[in-house]
Amino acid sequence: MSAGNMHIKLKVWRQSNTNKGGFEDYSLDGVSPDMSFLEMFDVLNEQLIEAGTEPVAFDHDCREGICGACSMYINGRPHGPLRGVTTCQLHMRSFNDGDTIVVEPWRAEAFPVIKDLVVDRDAFDRVIAAGGFISVNTGNAQDANSLPIPKEAADDAFSAAACIGCGACVAACKNASAMLFVSAKISQLALLPQGQAERSIRAEKMVAQMDAEGFGACTNTGACSAECPKEISMVNIARMNREYIGAKISSTAV
Amino acid sequence: MSWFTQTLTSSIGKKLLMALTGLFLITFLVIHAGINAMIFYNDGGETFTHWGHFMGTNPIIRTLEIGLVAGFLIHIVDGLMLWKTNAAARPIGYKVSNPSANSTWYSRSMGLLGTLLLIFLVIHTAHFWIPNRSNQFATGEELNLYQMMLDIFQNPLVVLIYVLGCISLFWHLLHGFKSAFQTMGWNHIKYNGLVSFIGTAYSIVIPLLFALMPISIYFGWVS
Structure with a gap:
């Protein structure tokens, strides 16, 4: 060249x-x-x-x-x-x-411009803090194969975990919706046994925080997934909807 | 707020309401198109009037009609609320944007298409449903809907409005049908092909059937 x-x-x-x-x-x-x-x-x-x-x-x-x-x-x-x-x-x-x-710069109410092309993406951090974690006991790490996980579940969880949280989904969406990001973060934990303890409260809290941050709702245009640098699938948004609605119907949190 | 209202007013809850009412209205359109298609028997409206009379007077259907009106109202009001929150999520837009690179225009225009359909719905119910029900309420008698159709669709402008309404319906359904399933979480490798096929077929067949009604009457193919 x-x-x-x-x-x-x-x-x-x-x-x-x-x-x-x-x-x-x-x-x-x-x-x-x-x-x-x-x-x-x-x-x-x-x-x-x-x-x-x-x-x-x-x-x-x-x-x-x-x-x-x-x-x-x-x-x-x-x-x-x-x-x-x-x-x-x-x-x-x-x-x-x-x-x-x-x-x-990215344009969204939840991503205010700090300077020039730099936007404040702390809203994503607050969504994660609301429920994007698992409880792990301290002590020795257990044997690697003690928790059987189907290959497909591991693959799907890994694909969702590829999300780097850049915010391109929000930037691309006509509604500045963060659903691809939030659904990837909910999915990567919901698919694995380690994520089961907080599974329903996680979906409820992360979606509530997403709404509180002022992101829009989803119109299923698919723009987010098309522009995602990690090609996160819309399947995750469908899973988040199931997780959220299921949690709202069945959880004891009122 | 109780957990129930909290759920329905969340972003996902509002989407779910749109999906459920949308699919309910989709089932209504099958009945509506099916019964109206009786005019294609071209028997002077005999079959059409028979079924129209059933739909207009059967107590079960009349009770369900309340649900239908509620379905329309929820779909419209919820859609407007979503439009408002979605617009507020990006108060400052991009100066240069290339959305066609990542999505279809009709998937991004559901609010606009829905508004066109709402305008059409007002015109359409003012033509048939409102005068008929008012007359039933006042006199207990149904109007001759078939004759009203023949009269109203002599006006080419009305025919044009109805055809434009059907075109809006086509684009609205082409995205809405599949979108409703995605929103309900129904995204599954075994069923996606089926949902997509039925969604596309439905979006073509139903609006086409509806559009043929004013066209056929205007050109005298049905009389």
Whole structure:
């Protein structure tokens, strides 16, 4: 691959506490097709710092697609044009020389913009804290095979546990609904024997917290699953609905 | 709030109410379309009037009709409430969005399609159901619904409104039928194909049957 031969035009959302925000236009030369999208932003920020202006704030951490920190709504889609890919794993070869790329933060009442492209995703943490855990006794770890788990259940739980909590589902949903995220977190525990102790109270509390945070309801458009970098399935939302309704009908919590 | 109202006013509870009332209205449409399709016997409305009379006077049907009105009202009010909370969940929208990359336009437009259907429903009940029931209430006599159909569907504008209503119904059902099953948690590898097939077939057959009624009368195929 030839390096540094792309010219990219950017429209980036800039916002701080003191203003309501708006787009800034940037022009970038010498972009390599092998750069990740975030590396392209690093190049932009170096130029902004050299010019003595404020660099663009954006979330990032592992840059290998497993931490869920990066966000960015790129050309009208969370994490950009590819399926099953986070922004950090998106490369500039997915764009053409001379393209204009529009970058916005996640938009949701529950995800307020902190600065530029950084949004506050603490709402997800509060949903997890409401019930996304299991009780484990202290002491020696028990023998690994003492709890029989069907292979299918383990696979389904693992697929749900692949959720990295980036919030692309909320960003993609026309209702800014968090149901794909919450359903993945409920599913990964409901499917395994370790998750049975708190199974019904978990569904009740996590859904209640999800509603309290101001996320929307689900219209089953499937946008969340289509845009999810971990390709979490809509099957999980159906399971969450069963878990929640079943818990509401049968639990003794009134 | 009791656990019951808490459940029904939660996001999942509101969705469940939409799904259950939606499927109830779907079963109603089968009866409605089936009986109205009697006009295609083209026997001067004899079969149609026979069954129309049964539906209009049978005490069990008349009692169920209260449930039907309640079903419509819950579906409409619940839908509007969901529309409100969903809109509030994203007060500031995106400047550039590409939703067609990840979802169908009609799945994202259930509120809009539902509103069009509500407008159609007002026009439609003002044509037939309300005058007929008012007359029954006042005089105890049913109106000649068949003759009313023949008269009302002479107006091409009315025929157009009915056909547009059926088109809205088609798109609303095409998403709504399958969506209702997903909301009820009915997403299963053994049944998804069946639900999808019946949902698509139903969404085509029922609106098409309904649309053919005003068209057939307007063009004089049924008289």
